[in-house]
Amino acid sequence: MDIRHLKYFMEVVRYRSFTKAADSLHVTQPTISKMVKSIEEELGVVLLDRSGKHVVPTDAGEAMLQQAQLIVNAFDSLSSDLADIVQLKKGKIRIGLPPMAGARFFPKVIGEFRRQYPLIRLELIEDGAKKIAQNVESGSLDIGVVVLPTDGELFDSFAFVRENLMLLVHPAHPLASAESVPLQALKEEPFLLFRDDFALHDRIPAACIEAGFQPNVVFESSQWDFISEMVAADLGIAMLPETICRHLDYRRIAAVKLTPPGIPWHLAMIWRKEAYMSYALKEWIRFAKEKLAPGSGG
Structure with a gap:
């Protein structure tokens, strides 16, 4: 029957x-x-x-x-x-966004996606890139933004940002007027760092160790704006991506390039290989690729 x-x-x-x-x-x-x-x-x-x-x-x-x-x-x-x-009239997508990437790259993309697909629910979870990768792997997130490199055996991905970190110092700091600064010149400086579930928590000290010193970390935070305010208060130095530095008040904070090769900040969206992908998730990936492509204006 x-x-x-x-x-x-x-x-x-x-x-x-x-x-x-x-x-x-x-x-x-x-x-x-x-x-x-x-x-x-x-x-x-x-x-x-x-x-x-x-x-x-x-x-x-x-x-x-x-x-x-x-x-x-x-x-x-x-x-x-x-x-x-x-027909993409319904659905839900759980998206993990690090604070810096979410604030600077996604409001416009999310807004346009919601206007085109008003009944697809976007559940946004803000967290550090390391935690996001763990949650995508476990399945508690459908997709997330992380700092490259990532595990190519676990995830499919597409990269959409390729930048370097900039050194942030107080305007009165001796290095504030330098054209570029080598990492070795920072060995005596107090570092303001992201907490341990952020990719830069490992990336910055690893680069310093490769340059021959262990950084003196005096404070950790999950908020890039709080870290920049600490720099403005002359409580230490920090490193943030070029995109974030463009929006800082240069009367209060000086942003200086790091001597090549510097420290890369490359972002990608990741999702689990061979996992089931909903129609809504497939469309979000297609849409985000289009909007975040170089020259798209997204």
Whole structure:
């Protein structure tokens, strides 16, 4: 028995006639009679009384009719919901965004996506890139933004930002007027760093160690704006991406290039390889690639 059997049975009860039900369904009368008979044989009960001028349901048929209506209604509702999902009228995407990337690259993209797909819910979770990668791997996030490099065996990805970190110092700092600064020149400086679930928490000290010294970290935070304010208060030095530095008040903070090769800040969106991808997620990836591509204005 399948959903078509139930619909045929319901039409026979509705018209109280096999012939009229067949005309309504655009099938032959023997076809619909055979289908209803197969239901009766499968269930071991008589569903229709065929002895009178009109076909009427038996007591078993009345019970069957009630359940058939519920099942057909649920099936039709499911079909409608699935159509909405396939046509991108419904859906939910859980997106992990680090504070710096979320603030500078995504408000416009998210706004345009929501205008185009108003019933797709975007659930935004702000966290450090390391935590985001862990949550994408575990499945608690569908997609997330991280600092490259990432694990190519676990994730598919597309990169959309390639920048370097800039050195932030107080305007009165001796290095504030330098054209560029080598990392070795910072070995005696107090560092203001991101907390340990951020990629830069590891990236900056690793670069310093490669340059021959262990940085003196005096404060850690999850907020780039708080870190920059600490620099403005002359409490230490920090390193932030070029994009963030463009929005700083240079009367209060000086941004200086690091001598090449510097410290890269390359961003990418990642999602789990071979994991199921909803229609909404596929469209978000396509949309974000288009909007974040160089020269797109996004």
